[in-house]
Amino acid sequence: MTKDAKIEKSWKKILKEYFEREDFQQLIEFVKKEYSVKEVYPPSKDMFRAFNLCPFDSISVVILGQDPYHGEGQANGLCFSVNEGIKLPPSLKNILKEVGIERENGDLEGWAKQGVLLLNVVLTVIKNSPASHAGKGWEDFTDFVIKKISDEKENVVFVLWGNYARAKSALIDKDKHLILEAPHPSPFSAYSGFFGSDHFKKANEYLISKNQTPVDWSL
Numbered sequence: 133m134t135k136d137a138k139i140e141k142s143w144k145k146i147l148k149e150y151f152e153r154e155d156f157q158q159l160i161e162f163v164k165k166e167y168s169v170k171e172v173y174p175p176s177k178d179m180f181r182a183f184n185l186c187p188f189d190s191i192s193v194v195i196l197g198q199d200p201y202h203g204e205g206q207a208n209g210l211c212f213s214v215n216e217g218i219k220l221p222p223s224l225k226n227i228l229k230e231v232g233i234e235r236e237n238g239d240l241e242g243w244a245k246q247g248v249l250l251l252n253v254v255l256t257v258i259k260n261s262p263a264s265h266a267g268k269g270w271e272d273f274t275d276f277v278i279k280k281i282s283d284e285k286e287n288v289v290f291v292l293w294g295n296y297a298r299a300k301s302a303l304i305d306k307d308k309h310l311i312l313e314a315p316h317p318s319p320f321s322a323y324s325g326f327f328g329s330d331h332f333k334k335a336n337e338y339l340i341s342k343n344q345t346p347v348d349w350s351l
Contacts, residue, residue, distance in 0.1 A: 136177040142188040143180075146284075150276050159269035163256055171259040173200050174207035181209025182251050185244035191281060192247040192344055193289045193335055196297040199254035202262050210250035212317075213240035226317040231332050231349045242351030251277065253296070278303045285309075287342040289335040293317055293326060310338045 139147070150156055163179075166172050174181070197211025201221060206214045212224050220228070220238045228235065244250055253274045258264040281288060282304045290309055292298045294316030301311050314329040315321040336346035 137179040138177075138184070139180040140184045140187050143183045146188050146280060147277070150273065155269060156273060159273065162268055163265075166256070166258070166265070172256050172265075173202060173259060174209045174256070178207075178209035179255055182211070182244065182249055185210070185241060186247060186249045188281075188285075190247040191249050191285060191288055192339055193243075193291060193347060194249045194251060194278070194281060195291040196278075196293075196300060197250070197252040198294070198296050199252055199263055199266060200257045202257045202260055202264075204259065207257065208239060209255075210240050210244055211252045213250060214238040222319045223317045223322075226319065226322045226326065230317070230327055230329070233350050243347060243349065246345075246347050246351065248347060249281075253300070275300070275303055282309060287338075287344065289338055291331055291335065294321065310335070 144151075163172075167176050195211060200207035200209075200211075201214065203221075205218055206221065208215045212221075212227055214221060214224065216237045216239045218238060220236070224238050228238075240248075240250055251274060254263070254266050254268075254270040255274070256265045256270070278290075278300055282290075286308050288309045290301070290304050290311045292301060292311060292313045297316075298313050301313065304311055312329070312331045312334060314331060315325045317326045332347075332349050339346050
């Protein structure tokens, strides 16, 4: 781990076996070096923020993103989320529009604290260089996380927007969980099936049907 990138204790236990693997150690050494010589997002302390705000036992919904925002001050460790005071990126604007709420604060911490794991498949990125840390090992790590959730939990809603996220459906047990798929909320694809997908409503209907607490998406 980088010095200030701590991970919540339930995840530390769940992922202990993976953290001890040589390929993960190589990934962390690569990431440490990148942080030391380049401007990398999110800040290293927020690298595992999605996990820290959403302990394993709390998970009811998983939303997958691709990699962090690469603009200055945007990425905060939660997929699609930006820090308060940062202009809302187009995809996040469309997500909030589909939820049916208007707000200026784009930090989705309120969702994470209710059991929504806002997981980017790649956890780090170089400033102004999208997908710059793709193919370095993060994908294997997050595939392990997704499969672990699928194997060890029941009745989780997996929200997969866009082809990149939808490819992860192969890791999920469809008999135990609900998978919701739609085009990406980007302005390039939102009008081809993301808008009107009702994923937020469907997720809560499913959770209620399984005697779980629905998510207050307005938080």
